[in-house]
Amino acid sequence: MDLYKSSAHELHEKLVKKEISSVELTNSVYNRIDQVEKDVKAYLTLDRENALGQAAKVDKMLANGEKIAPLAGIPGAIKDNISTKGLRTTCSSKMLEHFTPIYDAHVIQKLRADEAIFLGKTNMDEFAMGSTTETSYFQTTHNPWNLERVPGGSSGGSAAAVVAGEAIWALGSDTGGSIRQPASFTGCVGIKPTYGRVSRYGCVAFASSLDQIGPITRDVTDAATVLNTICGVCTMDSTSLHEDVPDFTKALTTDVKGLRIGVPKEYYAAGLDPKVDGVLKKALADYEAMGAEIVDVSLPHTEYAVITYYIIAPAEASANLARFDGVRYGYRNMKATSAPEMTTASRTEGFGAEVKRRIMLGTYVLSSGYYDAYYLKAMQVRTLIRQDFAKAFEQCDVLLTPTSPVVAYPIDGKMDPLAIYLLDVCTIPVNLAGLPGISVPAGFVDGMPVGMQLIGKVLDEETVLRAAYAFEQSHDYHKVMAPLGGK
Amino acid sequence: MKVTAKEVKHIANLSRLTVPDSEMEKFTEQFNQILNYADILQELDTNGIVPTPYVLPISNVLREDIAVEGVSHEDALLNAPDVHNGGFKVPRVIE
Numbered sequence: 001m002d003l004y005k006s007s008a009h010e011l012h013e014k015l016v017k018k019e020i021s022s023v024e025l026t027n028s029v030y031n032r033i034d035q036v037e038k039d040v041k042a043y044l045t046l047d048r049e050n051a052l053g054q055a056a057k058v059d060k061m062l063a064n065g066e067k068i069a070p071l072a073g074i075p076g077a078i079k080d081n082i083s084t085k086g087l088r089t090t091c092s093s094k095m096l097e098h099f100t101p102i103y104d105a106h107v108i109q110k111l112r113a114d115e116a117i118f119l120g121k122t123n124m125d126e127f128a129m130g131s132t133t134e135t136s137y138f139q140t141t142h143n144p145w146n147l148e149r150v151p152g153g154s155s156g157g158s159a160a161a162v163v164a165g166e167a168i169w170a171l172g173s174d175t176g177g178s179i180r181q182p183a184s185f186t187g188c189v190g191i192k193p194t195y196g197r198v199s200r201y202g203c204v205a206f207a208s209s210l211d212q213i214g215p216i217t218r219d220v221t222d223a224a225t226v227l228n229t230i231c232g233v234c235t236m237d238s239t240s241l242h243e244d245v246p247d248f249t250k251a252l253t254t255d256v257k258g259l260r261i262g263v264p265k266e267y268y269a270a271g272l273d274p275k276v277d278g279v280l281k282k283a284l285a286d287y288e289a290m291g292a293e294i295v296d297v298s299l300p301h302t303e304y305a306v307i308t309y310y311i312i313a314p315a316e317a318s319a320n321l322a323r324f325d326g327v328r329y330g331y332r333n334m335k336a337t338s339a340p341e342m343t344t345a346s347r348t349e350g351f352g353a354e355v356k357r358r359i360m361l362g363t364y365v366l367s368s369g370y371y372d373a374y375y376l377k378a379m380q381v382r383t384l385i386r387q388d389f390a391k392a393f394e395q396c397d398v399l400l401t402p403t404s405p406v407v408a409y410p411i412d413g414k415m416d417p418l419a420i421y422l423l424d425v426c427t428i429p430v431n432l433a434g435l436p437g438i439s440v441p442a443g444f445v446d447g448m449p450v451g452m453q454l455i456g457k458v459l460d461e462e463t464v465l466r467a468a469y470a471f472e473q474s475h476d477y478h479k480v481m482a483p484l485g486g487k
Numbered sequence: 488m489k490v491t492a493k494e495v496k497h498i499a500n501l502s503r504l505t506v507p508d509s510e511m512e513k514f515t516e517q518f519n520q521i522l523n524y525a526d527i528l529q530e531l532d533t534n535g536i537v538p539t540p541y542v543l544p545i546s547n548v549l550r551e552d553i554a555v556e557g558v559s560h561e562d563a564l565l566n567a568p569d570v571h572n573g574g575f576k577v578p579r580v581i582e
Contacts, residue, residue, distance in 0.1 A: 102562040195542050209541050238548035239541065307525050318502065325503070327575050329566035339580040340503075348505045356504050357514070361521060363502040364490070377528050379538030384531070386539060418520050434542030458542075 003028035004165040005481060008074045008222045011168065015062060015073050022055035022062075022073030026117055029075050032165045033119070036484060039147055041139045042161040044080050045088050046120035051075060054117045061115070069114035070225050076111075077167035079158050080121040081128055082213065083202035084108055087118070091204050092136035093126045095330045095350035105202020106237065107171060107213050107230040114229055119167055122157030126352045127321065128178055128206045130154050131420050134413055135354045142411070143186060145448055146486030149408040152185030154178040158216045159186040163482040169226050170216040175207050176309050177403075177427025179214045180439035184403035184451025187441045187482065189223045189468070190216045194459050195434030196241035199234030207316035208239070210309075210431040219478040220440065220469040224248035227461065243459060251462035252469040257291035259467060262396030266302035267426055272405040279443035279450045280402055283471065287400070290470060295396045299388040304381050305429040310421055311365050311378035312432070318362030324350065357417065386433045393457050398467050402426050403439040403451035426453060436461045440468045441477035447485075449477075489522040490515065 003011065003025045014020045030048055037043060058073030078084060081091045083101035085108075090096045104112065111118075125135040133141045133156025141156045143149040144164040151160040155172030159182035162170050172179040174192035183190025191214045198213045205211065215226035227248050234240040263284065268277060288294055326332035326346030333345035351359070365374035392399065403426055409415075430437040435458060439451035452471075456464035472478050490498070492515045499506050506514050560573065569576040 099566055102558065102565055235550055239543060239545065241543070301531075304528060304531065307521075307528060310521065311525065322503075326568060327577055328563075330568070332568035334568070337578055339577045342578050344500075344503045344505060347503050351504070356502075356506075357517065359502045359504065360495070360498050361518070364498050364518075364522075367498070367501065374525060374528075376538060377533060379540055380533035380536040381528055381531060382539040383536050384533070386542065416520070417517055418524060421521075432539075432542075 004032040004168070006168070007218045008071060008168050008225055011074055012070050015068065018062060022058040022117070023052060025073065026051055026055040026075045029119060029165070029167065036164050037166060039142060039484060040144055040160050040164045040166065041141050042122055042157040042164065042166055043077070043120045044090060044092065044123050044138055044157070047087055047118060051117050051119055054115065058115050069229070071111065071169070071229055072115035073117060074168050075117040075119045076169040076171070077119050077122045077158055077161045078108070078170070079124055079155050079172050081124060081173055081204040082108065082171060083204070084118065084121065087121065089121065089204070090138070091127045092124045092138055093351065093355070094137045095324055097137070097331065099329055101202070103202065106199035106234040108202065110229055110232065116229070122161055122170065124157055125154035126355050127204070128154040128173055128175055129317070129354050129358050131177070131181060131424060133157060134411065135352055137352055140411055143408050144482035144484050145187060145408070147484065148410055148486045149448070150185065150411050152182030152408060155216060156182045159183055159188055159190065162188050162216050162218060164484065165481065169222055171213055172216045173203055173211060173213050174431065175210045175313060176431050177424050179216060180403050180427050180437055180451070180453060181424070183216055183439040185408040185449065187449030187477065187480070188216060188218055189220055189438065189440055189478070190214065191223050191227065191438040191461070191464070192430065192436065193227065193231065193461060194241070194436045196239050197231050197459070197461070199232070199237040199240050201234050201236035205320040207313040208320065209316060210313060220465060220472050221249065221252060223438070224252060224465050246462060248461060248465055251466045253466055254470045254473050256287060256467060256470045259292040259398065260295050260396040261287055261292050261467070262295050262297040262392050262399040264297050264299045264302070264392060264399055264401060266299050267401035271425070272402060273407065273445065275445040276402055276405060276407065276450050279445060280400070280452055283442045283452050284400060286471065286474065290474065297392040297395055297399070299392055299429065301381065301384045301388050302425070302429060305385055305432060306422055306425050308378045308381045308385065309424070309428040309432060310361070311374050312382065314358040314362030315366050315375050316362070318359045318366065321355070321359055354417070382432050385429055389433045389435060398463050399455040401453045401455065403453040407445050407448035407450060430455055434458065436464050438464050438468050440472060442471070443477065489519050
């Protein structure tokens with residue numbers, strides 16, 4: 001049997017019943033990687049020996065009759081901006097090509113404590129700046145539904161690995177949509193938790209007020225399972241929320257009777273592919289048939305969200321990426337004869353074009369004379385965007401929108417930076433407001449998957465997961481494997 | 488045009504980056520494209536609106552003042568591009 005095709009919760013049952021071993025499962029996934037990785041290019045680093053050692057350890061625990069955690073012995077993939085002690089972590093940048101972390105991210109500590117297995121590190125847009133995984137210094141990841149198309153980004157490697165059978169679950173990070181948009185483009189589930197739910201300790205900082213780590217999985221149950229493991233208070237992250245973490249799997253019921261689903265008209269505006277719109281209208285009709293109530297709402301400042309984000313995120317990035325100076329770690333130009341020259345040459349050669357563009361944009365909007373017009377203004381508009389959501393949530397429990405206005409597009413690098421930025425319109429406002437959002441497969445357009453986004457109130461991942469689960473269980477989209485076609 | 492090639496050069500210097508002359512024209516054009524688009528924010532009256540730097544209602548987060556083990560000397564140097572006598576080695580800073 002092809003174990004790599006199963007979900008984490010099914011595999012956990014099989015492990016506990018001793019129908020399979022973790023070594024057998026881990027080998028099944030690595031064999032799959034050996035077969036398809038040359039076409040998908042999801043991984044930057046594989047850690048086969050340690051993974052199989054860990055699997056053997058879990059098998060021993062099972063043989064001893066020990067109780068194991070839901071992710072114990074189940075192999076997953078980690079986005080390459082999440083620190084893994086002793087395992088190369090590059091952020092898909094030449095800057096960190098040879099960087100080996102000296103500590104584990106908080107989420108990795110938690111997953112290790114639960115005996116989860118790490119297959120390797122996945123490709124991404126450089127420093128998570130991009131929506132296609134094309135800005136990676138090392139390679140372009142291919143969409144397993146059509147290998148000539150992008151998998152989305154920036155967590156494109158993690159999403160592609162999950163749908164190609166190269167990982168059972170994965171971690172991504174989401175600053176403006178980097179979990180949800182690739183989940184949408186590749187037909188899997190991706191959730192960005194409420195800001196502060198998951199510690200950012202050990203996630204290489206891009207935009208600190210927006211970054212959140214989250215799961216990318218084959219189904220909603222697995223998303224809730226991974227979320228259970230990674231959420232929680234962390235003393236190393238001052239923005240970690242001191243809130244109780246519920247058992248998210250308890251929220252998974254198919255009962256959406258009386259659930260008020262808000263439909264913000266601004267997300268169904270010009271630019272939305274009419275076929276994607278059709279898929280979403282069908283989803284709304286399905287929810288209505290299940291007893292949910294559909295409510296029209298408005299988020300009037302939506303059109304300002306993209307530029308607000310592209311001021312705030314680069315501003316924060318310009319400060320965060322100032323640490324790459326060629327002195328303590330990262331790439332260094334060895335020919336420079338003075339320290340300032342060394343720093344400038346190292347950064348110029350170590351960073352790719354998109355990263356440089358954002359650092360400079362951020363430097364500009366923070367510089368004297370422009371701070372008020374750009375950065376302060378953007379932080380004020382961010383308040384207006386938050387207020388929009390607060391008002392909308394007076395009328396509904398959850399919002400249903402497209403995750404992206406389009407399906408995955410061809411790998412050709414032809415789009416302008418601004419044109420790509422504007423496609424993030426549906427996911428960005430959620431980060432600006434710090435809300436939880438999930439992308440769930442909702443159907444197909446011309447053979448490519450379409451994701452729908454469900455947005456919840458602060459700390460209300462449970463309603464988001466329940467709505468997602470109810471939809472998933474009344475359809476079969478999560479059971480279809482990506483065909484690895486298109487070539 | 489919001490910024491000229493000369494200003495882009497200045498911003499690059501502030502960012503400790505260089506934009507090669509061959510890419511300057513395209514870079515300046517893309518930079519201006521984004522800044523021009525930012526003009527739509529000026530449509531909004533934000534007088535008196537409190538800015539949101541962070542969505543959480545937190546300010547200073549303190550921990551107990553107890554010494555904990557930090558990064559070891561060996562670990563700190565593990566990823567260093569150049570090391571000399573147990574320290575980070577860099578090119579000359581002052582003449």
